């Protein structure tokens with residue numbers, strides 16, 4: 001009997017082929033876009049079987065569509081999970097994951113170094129749902145242990161974190177969660193399934209903003225959750241379906257197309273990210289660089305162990321604080337001032353006046369978001385051009401700081 005080659009495929013091959021075969025009827029290699037909302041059944045019994053979940057299938061657009069189904073199966077395979085759920089944004093994925101594990105009176109431990117939208121969800125909406133949270137320094141596993149309460153129902157981390165690039169030990173935190181029987185949820189947005197697979201390291205649920213590297217072209221807002229089949233089914237039927245945060249077939253199609261070049265894109269993002277970090281790290285006008293690929297990053301060894309590459313996000317502080325930070329950003333010519341990341345274009349943002357402006361100054365400092373901090377999403381351009389742009393903008397700063 002012939003061996004099934006599929007089980008031996010590398011990640012690069014899986015990204016293109018896994019769970020995506022030519023259409024049986026048309027033999028089309030590229031996926032079909034099926035925007036239909038409703039699906040016809042031969043009899044009421046078969047409709048009942050699909051709606052109850054006894055038989056897999058699509059029945060109403062708010063719960064999924066065939067184009068998205070193909071994408072969900074690909075994402076699940078790439079993350080090494082049983083099933084995946086595609087949603088209308090990364091925040092829809094994150095809020096659905098919280099809502100699946102927490103109800104009134106429950107508590108969740110959350111890494112203190114968390115994406116601003118997740119911070120906002122917890123500080124503004126979670127109290128209205130009646131669940132409590134603690135932001136904890138998750139680089140210290142004892143701090144997580146100390147913050148677990150009798151009503152704690154989940155641990156939520158993001159690694160590497162946005163925007164400080166803190167790397168957390170998924171294996172170690174996963175082991176702690178197992179001893180307390182708590183699900184570990186990991187935001188894997190910065191890595192994409194290409195660079196890190198949290199489920200294989202001991203996490204229970206992975207969330208993604210597919211708006212970033214997974215789609216990779218800056219033209220779709222989307223999110224994914226990956227985990228056990230029953231958990232995903234509960235999220236689909238009981239949370240996403242009722243809140244209505246579904247992902248449509250058109251956007252699923254764009255992601256299916258974007259995903260095919262994930263390996264190539266992410267490889268280039270990593271190479272360019274390292275080149276930019278190395279350049280900034282020795283520049284006299286730079287106070288500090290945050291990039292896990294630098295030897296002096298506090299979790300450099302851990303990053304090498306748990307990540308297949310260091311990613312394309314480089315954060316840094318220019319000397320001279322707020323004014324110098326703003327002057328530098330405004331002087332950039334190639335990098336564009338923008339709130340997103342993971343796109344082909346190099347994007348720059350200033351957390352203190354942009355993504356984290358709503359957080360009071362003293363709170364921002366507590367989370368390490370200093371006035372001079374700048375986040376660069378290093379794009380797919382020629383690294384030399386990106387570096388030249390940074391160099392000319394740094395040359396605009398007052399001579400006493402460079």
Ligand SMILES: Cc1ncc(COP(=O)(O)O)c(C=O)c1O
Nearest residue numbers: 089090091115162189209211222
């Ligand atoms: C790490 C991380 N998680 C989640 C999100 C939220 O994703 P979306 O904008 O798709 O809702 C973002 C957005 O920047 C992010 O950076």
